[in-house]
Amino acid sequence: MPLSLIACSALLLHLCGMACAMHAVMRVRTSQGAIAWALGLVVMPYLTLLPYFFLGASRFRGYARLRQMNQQRRRYVARQWPERVPYLQRHLPAPEHLQRFKAINAMLQQPFYSGHKLRLLINGQATFKAIFEAIAQAEQVILIQFFIIHDDDIGRRLQQALLEKAAAGVRICVLYDGIGSHALPRRYIETLRAAGIRIHAFATRRWRNRFQLNFRNHRKIVLIDGWRVFLGGLNVGDEYMGKQPPLSPWRDTHMELQGPAVADAHASFLRDWRWVTGELPPFLPPREGEGNATCLVAATGPADRQETCSLLFVTLIHAATTRIWLTSPYFVPDPSVFSALRLAVMRGVDVRILIPSRPDHRVVFLASSLHAAEAHKAGIKMFRLQPGFIHQKVALIDDDTSMIGSMNLDNRSFRLNFEIGAINIDRDFACQVETMLEHDFEQALPVTTEEYLGAPFPRRLAMNIARLMGPVL
Structure with a gap:
């Protein structure tokens, strides 16, 4: 009897493996990935079925809904910023200078804009000094998004800075990734919420994708009052300040951008926030550009029609x-x-x-x-x-x-x-x-x-x- 039970269990696993292999062949984006998953699921379902459940999906199931929400976001921005079209038209550069990047414009369906002021931020000390100074200067709205937020020294400094601005009446929204920030304790989140700060974890919110380790939100955005944004590679954690041997010193780069393309970073945050909460965060239009740089903020992800x-x-x-x-x-x-x-x-x-x-x-x-x-x-x-x-x-x-x-x-x-x-x-x-x-x-x-x-x-x-x-x- 035990032997028969083992044989039936093995047969069931192989049948499930074959079914998942067919799913992989039909759904995985690349042929290499489809072959790797299909082979493993057919030959070794005992080892690959569980990883496939968590890692196998490569197409974002919320695509249609996210696109619909993107249209709602555009209408919302248009209402909040009636001068948007003439403002952006004033910052359209001469097209002959951008022919080599024409495919990027077509793919992302957005143009480059001129009139930006840029600041290069090298490593954690310079980056977080600039971010904390910008937070301290915020007057109306702070929007923050990170893949990782830790409850360590730099994480608590961020928490305290946000608490002070919330007490001053600044509206604050924070997004963190549910997998990247899995170690973030509940008390950290509740402390912010108790101060009126809106903070949520990014999740795909689909019954199967809920268990996925894929489709993580890896974006890093700090947006102040709608007109200045910080982007780059740093998350919120002491390791990014070079305090985690043997990986220290930690080498990373961030940047600050001011000008019309800030609106596209804002739009990316709006879409992510809308996806998670069903609501739209505060929106403030960017100010006139004070620099000479031509920029495009590219937000990419698995919900896009193209890779x-x-x-x-x-x-x-x-x-x-x-x-x-x-x-x-x-x-x-x-x-x-x-x-x-x-x-x-x-x-x-x-x-x-x-x-x-x-x-x-x-x-x-x-x-x-x-x-x-x-x-x-x-x-x-x-x-x-x-x-x-x-x-x-x-x-x-x-x-x-x-x-x-x-x-x-x-x-x-x-x-x-x-x-x-x-x-x-x-x-x-x-x-x-x-x-x-x-x-x-x-x-x-x-x-x-x-x-x-x-x-x-x-x-x-x-x-x-x-x-x-x-x-x-």
């Missing part, structure tokens, strides 16, 4: 004529991005990529190591930052264009996470980014094929196995 984040990188790489420098903590590119990088090398473009020398996620680090070795063979100049851990997500294209945001060079950012970044066309700002990255490259060592070929066989095997998991890393 916008991956295509965004492909377009930026193809636009490069002299150089494309990239930094990312994770280097697990999809075939389209990897092909674009190799083609850029063939065009004579200076392609450099900076990645960490220390792992924060070991499986991702192993996969990144194999991809880095293959990139080196293709002529891409790969470097590992030696001191601490590099978490910044920065791109520098030629002498005038940069992108700073939350996007990593991996499948999770390309297809599974909600991300945001600012594409900035401005020679002075690009020069600042160049100086910053040159300093980083001076503290880095080149990656060679010996890193892979000289590794022991078990490590090389582990790298190849980790690469197979690329679609879910």
Whole structure:
């Protein structure tokens, strides 16, 4: 009898595995991911069924509703900002200067705008100093969104700063990701709510997606009074201040943006807040631009019709004529991005990529190591930052264009996470980014094929196995 029960259980698991394998073949976005899941579900359902339940979905089920809410958000903005159309038309740059990024405009259905003031913020001390100063100066509305908020020193400083502004009558909305901030204690949240601050966790809110580790909201936004926004790679935690050995010193980059494109960052927050709460947060229009930079705030995610984040990188790489420098903590590119990088090398473009020398996620680090070795063979100049851990997500294209945001060079950012970044066309700002990255490259060592070929066989095997998991890393 026990043997019969075991046999029936095994048969049931294999049948469930086959059913899920068919689901994967029909639903997973990439052929590589579909093959990996289908093979594992058919051959080893005992090991793969549970992970598939949590990680298998790659299409956002709330797509139709989110699009409907996006239309409602546009109408809401139009009512709150009747001068929107003439304001934005005044800040439309000459189209002949932006032909190389025309595909980005078509894909995101939004234009670049001129008249921005930019500030580069290098590492945690400068970033949070600027953010806390901006919060202290807020007069009406503070909108905050982070993937991670910790109840540690920097997290409690943020909490106290928000409590003080709430007491002064400032309206405050806070979004945090339910998975990224899983360790955030209830008392932290309740303390803010008791002060009148509206704070919620981002969740997909679908019966199956409720259990998904995919579709995380990886965006980092601090928006003050509708006219200045902070974007970049830093979350709220002491590790981002360099206080977590052995990953310290922590290398990261943020930026402040003022000008018309702030409205698009605001719109991204509005849509996320509407999705979570069913309500719309306060909206204030941006002020007239006081700078010369041309910018586009790109909010990408799994609810988009196209794989916008991956295509965004492909377009930026193809636009490069002299150089494309990239930094990312994770280097697990999809075939389209990897092909674009190799083609850029063939065009004579200076392609450099900076990645960490220390792992924060070991499986991702192993996969990144194999991809880095293959990139080196293709002529891409790969470097590992030696001191601490590099978490910044920065791109520098030629002498005038940069992108700073939350996007990593991996499948999770390309297809599974909600991300945001600012594409900035401005020679002075690009020069600042160049100086910053040159300093980083001076503290880095080149990656060679010996890193892979000289590794022991078990490590090389582990790298190849980790690469197979690329679609879910």
